[in-house]
Amino acid sequence: MESMNGTADGNAVYETISAILVDSLGVDEHSIQPEVRLVGDLGAESIDFLDIAFRVEEELGVRMPMKEWAKASETEYTLTPERLAQRLWRVFRIDISEHEAARLLHEGLDPLLPTVEERCGYTFTVHELGRLRAAINPALCLKEFAAQQIELFTVQSLVNFVNAARSSAERVAAECTG
Numbered sequence: 808m809e810s811m812n813g814t815a816d817g818n819a820v821y822e823t824i825s826a827i828l829v830d831s832l833g834v835d836e837h838s839i840q841p842e843v844r845l846v847g848d849l850g851a852e853s854i855d856f857l858d859i860a861f862r863v864e865e866e867l868g869v870r871m872p873m874k875e876w877a878k879a880s881e882t883e884y885t886l887t888p889e890r891l892a893q894r895l896w897r898v899f900r901i902d903i904s905e906h907e908a909a910r911l912l913h914e915g916l917d918p919l920l921p922t923v924e925e926r927c928g929y930t931f932t933v934h935e936l937g938r939l940r941a942a943i944n945p946a947l948c949l950k951e952f953a954a955q956q957i958e959l960f961t962v963q964s965l966v967n968f969v970n971a972a973r974s975s976a977e978r979v980a981a982e983c984t985g
Contacts, residue, residue, distance in 0.1 A: 820867065820966050820969050820970055820973075821841075821962075821966050823866055823867055824863070824867075824962060824965050824966050824969065825839040825962070827859060827862045827863060827866065828845070828849065828859065828962065828965075830862070831851075831855055831858045831859050831862060832845075832849050832850065832851055832855055834849050834850075839962055840962065841932065841961065841962050841963035841966070842932060842933070842934060842961055842962070842963065843961060843962050844934065844958070844959065844960065844961050845859075845960050845961065845962070845965070846957055846958055846960065847958060856957075859871075859965075863965075863969060867969050867973075868973075869968075869969045869972040869973060870972075871968070872897055885945070886912065886944075886945040886947070888905040888906070888908035888909035888912060889905050889908070891908040891911060891912060891942070891943060892904065892905050892907070892908040894942055894952070895908070895942060898938075898942060898956060899927070899938075899939070899942070899967075899968070899971065900927075900968060900971030900972050900974075900975055901923060901926060901927060901971075902926070902975070903923075903926075907919070911943045912943060912945055915940075915943065916936070916939055916940055916943055920936075923939070927967075927971060928971075928974065932961065932963050932964070934959050934960075934961045934963075934964065935959075935961070935963070935964055935967065937955075937959050938955070938956055938959045938960070938964065941955040941956065941959070942956070
């Protein structure tokens with residue numbers, strides 16, 4: 808498995824994301840690196856995420872669920888397997904069953920990481936592993952989880968989200984026509 812920006816199509820997505828971030832955040836193009844955090848390193852604010860989401864949808868055809876993420880940051884509830892499966896789909900585009908989500912809650916990420924990476928088709932970066940570990944932490948209410956996700960969101964996380972959404976859309980289209 809390779810990083811999602813290791814393919815020709817992935818490189819094009821990475822370049823488009825980079826250009827969007829340079830424009831939206833007013834940063835130098837040399838400051839855009841895969842592991843750079845949008846908030847902590849590039850200074851992105853919530854209004855910037857709306858602009859980035861609009862441009863990603865317009866230029867790459869992928870809708871980022873900003874309303875759902877914003878709503879999630881205002882809600883608190885106990886993390887159940889069903890909610891974890893929904894969370895992993897919305898945030899990472901990882902499609903798992905409630906049974907698999909229950910295993911993640913019980914066993915943690917490490918025993919299941921190879922399966923999750925195989926399903927996604929790429930190897931997670933250090934920051935993405937932090938985001939995943941936060942996602943499956945039942946002690947975090949949704950509001951705390953959402954805040955951590957925003958803090959750990961990197962350039963590569965954005966590229967991976969776009970590629971996962973595109974891959975999912977292609978799979979659905981193939982199932983419908985095939």
